[in-house]
Amino acid sequence: MQDKPVVLVTGANQGIGLQIAKDLVAHGLTVLVGSRNLERGEAAAKQIGPDAHALQLDVTDQVSVAAAAQRVRNEFGRLDILIQNAAISNTNKLPGQSVEAYAKTTRPSNVSLDEMRAVWETNVFGVLAVYQAMLPLLRETPGARIVNVSSGVGSLTTNSNPAFAYRSIFSPVYPASKTALNALTVAMAIELEPEGIKVNAVSPGFTKTNLNGYAGTETVEEGAREAVRVALLGRDGPTGTFTRWENATIPW
Ligand code: NAP
Numbered sequence: 001m002q003d004k005p006v007v008l009v010t011g012a013n014q015g016i017g018l019q020i021a022k023d024l025v026a027h028g029l030t031v032l033v034g035s036r037n038l039e040r041g042e043a044a045a046k047q048i049g050p051d052a053h054a055l056q057l058d059v060t061d062q063v064s065v066a067a068a069a070q071r072v073r074n075e076f077g078r079l080d081i082l083i084q085n086a087a088i089s090n091t092n093k094l095p096g097q098s099v100e101a102y103a104k105t106t107r108p109s110n111v112s113l114d115e116m117r118a119v120w121e122t123n124v125f126g127v128l129a130v131y132q133a134m135l136p137l138l139r140e141t142p143g144a145r146i147v148n149v150s151s152g153v154g155s156l157t158t159n160s161n162p163a164f165a166y167r168s169i170f171s172p173v174y175p176a177s178k179t180a181l182n183a184l185t186v187a188m189a190i191e192l193e194p195e196g197i198k199v200n201a202v203s204p205g206f207t208k209t210n211l212n213g214y215a216g217t218e219t220v221e222e223g224a225r226e227a228v229r230v231a232l233l234g235r236d237g238p239t240g241t242f243t244r245w246e247n248a249t250i251p252w
Contacts, residue, residue, distance in 0.1 A: 001077035002030050004051070007231065008072065008079060010034040010059055010130060011086025013044040015209035016149065019224035020083060020231075025051045027232060032072065034086065036064070059086050059126030069133040079137035081231050084130060085149040087123045089174045089211050091115060099212075103169040116172050123177035128184060138197060143235040146192075147227050148185045150201040152244065154178025157251035182242060182252055189240035198239040202226040203250055 006029070012021040013035035021031045025048050033048070034057040035041025041054030057068040072079055092115055093102045106115065127148060138144040152158065156179055159170040169175070182201055189199040207223030208216040216223070226245040230237070242250045
């Protein structure tokens with residue numbers, strides 16, 4: 001059994017997840033670097049340092065999810081914080097295609113159901129699968145918490161405002177997957193309220209990563225801040241919130 005608190009970050013081999021992992025190790029936690037490709041997870045963990053450990057975890061693969069939970073139990077004996085960060089934005093955007101051009105191919109009237117299913121499989125069902133697998137471990141740890149990495153683009157309130165500049169790219173694929181993740185966050189927070197396990201959603205802001213072809217404006221250090229802040233809030237922190245740095249509420 002680990003003395004230090006143990007945190008699992010899904011999709012931590014690159015991007016914002018990797019930075020969250022680095023920051024939490026710097027705060028003295030043991031970090032499990034979730035990675036669907038074990039070698040890339042191992043390389044990331046090595047880069048972070050001895051308190052980071054690679055954990056093979058493909059959130060769309062039930063066998064991988066179950067094996068990861070078993071390994072956490074057997075090798076670390078506890079799980080204090082679960083950060084659900086893994087996500088994809090699409091599977092079929094053409095190289096060099098602009099976000100606006102891609103959005104035109106993913107309207108409700110013409111979106112590929114296969115594309116929508118593929119993205120929701122990772123961003124929505126994958127999150128629920130990992131939640132169900134890791135919850136028994138979290139329940140054994142007093143003060144456990146869950147952080148779901150969502151996005152402001154999933155806000156129904158924001159997208160319902162005709163003055164919002166980016167509402168034309170609100171599509172059933174990635175943006176609506178984050179809306180569904182927000183719904184899951186609220187459902188999880190309600191379920192776990194009686195047990196004192198906190199569940200919150202955060203948005204990194206538009207961050208320079210592989211997810212958007214490095215078109216973002218924020219650094220990964222900036223993108224990771226809110227997830228790290230919320231992960232470290234402790235037992236008296238709130239539940240069922242949706243925020244961006246620093247603790248600015250995003251409307252659902
Ligand atoms: P990223 O650099 O593309 O990282 C995404 C991570 O998720 C990668 O490690 C990827 O693994 C992993 N992943 C994808 N599918 C997976 C699966 N089936 N199982 C396990 N891991 C999987 O993107 P990012 O920008 O850091 O994204 C991190 C989070 O921030 C996501 O939830 C994203 O929606 C959210 N977000 C990002 C932005 C932004 O502007 N970047 C804005 C708002 C919200 P591989 O390396 O194997 O592909």
